[in-house]
Amino acid sequence: MTDQTRVIFHVATAADWRAALAAGEYTTSTIGVSLEQEGFIHAARGDQWEHVRRRYYAEVNEPLALLVIDVARLDPPWREDPVGDDTYPHVYGPINADAVVAAVPLAPFG
Structure with a gap:
């Protein structure tokens, strides 16, 4: 990855990430909700x-993982949509596994 x-x-x-690796694509919008149900996959910027x-x-x-997604590698479209007083990125289709440049394990709270 470069600065660009x-x-x-x-x-x-x-x-869910292991299943996506096996299938070649990630289709969970948010915990317990599929892309098909929501219409997009929720994402966040680095500050969110x-x-x-x-x-x-x-x-x-x-166990959780933080997926780091290179938007230049994404097959489906994505955009920042208004949510309240801010915007959040949403991916409008399955995330191709090769767009995920890192899957960082997240330590549990507590």
Whole structure:
């Protein structure tokens, strides 16, 4: 990755990420919700992902991973959409596994 690479982030369960590696694509919008159900995959910028993790994943007891997604490698379209007073990136299709340049294990809260 170079300084010119734009990345977005997605908090995933380790199990969902393993399944995506086997299938070649990631299709979980957020914990317990599929891309098909939501219509897009939730993501976050570098300044947002920790807040997302605290707010939506604090009670999750299974291993998590932070997916680092190189948007230049994404097959589906993505965009920043307004959410409240901010914007968040959303991916409008399955994330091809080769767009994920890192899957960083996240330590449990507590």
